[in-house]
Amino acid sequence: SAVISQKPSRDICQRGTSLTIQCQVDSQVTMMFWYRQQPGQSLTLIATANQGSEATYESGFVIDKFPISRPNLTFSTLTVSNMSPEDSSIYLCSVEAPDRAAGYTFGSGTRLTVV
């Protein structure tokens, strides 16, 4: 299955600033998924990123707040913009394995704290 390198692993940011999270995959994938996991909660999909097209955002998430880039089939970034303490979460990227039975691979996550 694919290996994903996600960075930064953690950060503490000032409110009102932005943070860009990067995910690099060791193989080409069509779709990359970005999730948010708020403290003590489950994973919620933010958006699906396809190469060469605009990301598809889930209800409750907007491009102005969470802009996504997908410049090629192995790389994607998620930016958390104009941050507030409510954005403190773990952010994870994910890709689907070619063999569905092998599951989805996740990055190691970015633990974001906004102060």
Added chain:
Amino acid sequence: AQKITQTQPGMFVQEKEAVTLDCTYDTSDPSYGLFWYKQPSSGEMIFLIYQGSYDQQNATEGRYSLNFQKARKSANLVISASQLGDSAMYFCAMRVASQGGKLIFGQGTELSVKP
């Protein structure tokens, strides 16, 4: 709408005993896949097991087995011979073919294994 429900926020099990974590799902799509993930305190998402909606046999992976009851729309995870290292959050997730590959997660169950 697609939904995954895990009704056990927390579970305790004695070391070396078996434990069942419940998961029910709701979808009208005949093609779907069900996944279980383990998330230890480090935050990484570890894929455990997969069951496809058309699979005739229940999935097994080492000490993990999936009790798939299609008519009841349940996909319970059974962990045999629990180990201390099994203590973690466990998430059930569903992929629906018509929804473009994204995973929908349940609320999670926190499993604690007692020595």
